[in-house]
Amino acid sequence: MKVREIAEKLELTVYSGHSGLDNEVIGGYVSDLLSDVMGNADEGQAWITLQNHKNIMAVASLKDLAAVILVKGLKPDEATMMHSNEENLPILGTDAETFETAGALFKLLHP
Amino acid sequence: MGAMEFRYEVEGGNFSKAGHASSAVKKILKQLNVDARIIKRVVVALYEGEVNVVAHAHKGHILVNINEDEIGISIIDQGPGIPDIDLAMQEGFSTASAAVREMGFGAGMGLPNMKKNTDNFEIESQVGVGTTVRMTTRLS
Numbered sequence A: 001m002k003v004r005e006i007a008e009k010l011e012l013t014v015y016s017g018h019s020g021l022d023n024e025v026i027g028g029y030v031s032d033l034l035s036d037v038m039g040n041a042d043e044g045q046a047w048i049t050l051q052n053h054k055n056i057m058a059v060a061s062l063k064d065l066a067a068v069i070l071v072k073g074l075k076p077d078e079a080t081m082m083h084s085n086e087e088n089l090p091i092l093g094t095d096a097e098t099f100e101t102a103g104a105l106f107k108l109l110h111p
Numbered sequence B: 001m002g003a004m005e006f007r008y009e010v011e012g013g014n015f016s017k018a019g020h021a022s023s024a025v026k027k028i029l030k031q032l033n034v035d036a037r038i039i040k041r042v043v044v045a046l047y048e049g050e051v052n053v054v055a056h057a058h059k060g061h062i063l064v065n066i067n068e069d070e071i072g073i074s075i076i077d078q079g080p081g082i083p084d085i086d087l088a089m090q091e092g093f094s095t096a097s098a099a100v101r102e103m104g105f106g107a108g109m110g111l112p113n114m115k116k117n118t119d120n121f122e123i124e125s126q127v128g129v130g131t132t133v134r135m136t137t138r139l140s
């Protein structure tokens, strides 16, 4: 499923990386530990996290993740959004908690 | 192709630049048509090494050597050094500060990730002087 469709169905805010909205999402990964994501996430996954600093983009782009979803109403800062635009890697956001967000994404990808 | 060498500087404490060497090396390996799975392994190991210099040392540099068969990476820093390397290699061991942990670093997974994702991995360290990590990965 494309990032665009996930953003619509889960009513996520698209903060940046609009040019990557057609990235294909093949799964999700939930973690707030960067070296856990580095070691264990897979290409094409949407990463759900509460970390919103610039290093999330380094990790997401190095791992070829499809998108980053920020929970709890957290917003990315300017530098993070610029990096997201450069990498065509969308940062999305929701006011919902991690549990609800992961559950909704799982249901969407595994109907 | 002939052997190629690249050098990158790393600033201790500057998290905003962490990952620049990894992203440069990823681009180079892509241009060389290296297998995507091998690029992934190299990038994980290099990123963790880069972040360790940023998080734990004062400054450092990275030397990358690429030839037909393998990529060799040396990460050389000036910093506090590692008093007990076996302990540092254990998953979950970390001396990262509270501020660094708050950013999601400091899970104690970096060094184990580096070892897992390379074919050869060595650490030399002198307390109060610095640390050198050498790793190689076969490209085919």
Ligand SMILES: Nc1ncnc2c1ncn2[C@@H]1O[C@H](COP(=O)(O)OP(=O)(O)OP(=O)(O)O)[C@@H](O)[C@H]1O
Binding pocket: A035, A036, B048, B052, B053, B055, B056, B057, B077, B079, B080, B081, B082, B088, B089, B093, B094, B095, B096, B104, B105, B106, B107, B108, B109, B110, B111, B112, B131
């Ligand atoms: N270059 C270095 N200089 C000094 N100490 C280091 C260096 N690299 C690692 N260490 C020590 O080894 C410990 C374990 O390193 P490791 O990379 O596995 O975990 P971490 O950096 O603490 O957390 P993570 O990598 O999961 O974000 C560090 O907490 C630190 O004490």
Ligand SMILES: [Mg+2]
Binding pocket: A035, B048, B051, B052, B106, B109, B110, B111
């Ligand atoms: Mg580390």
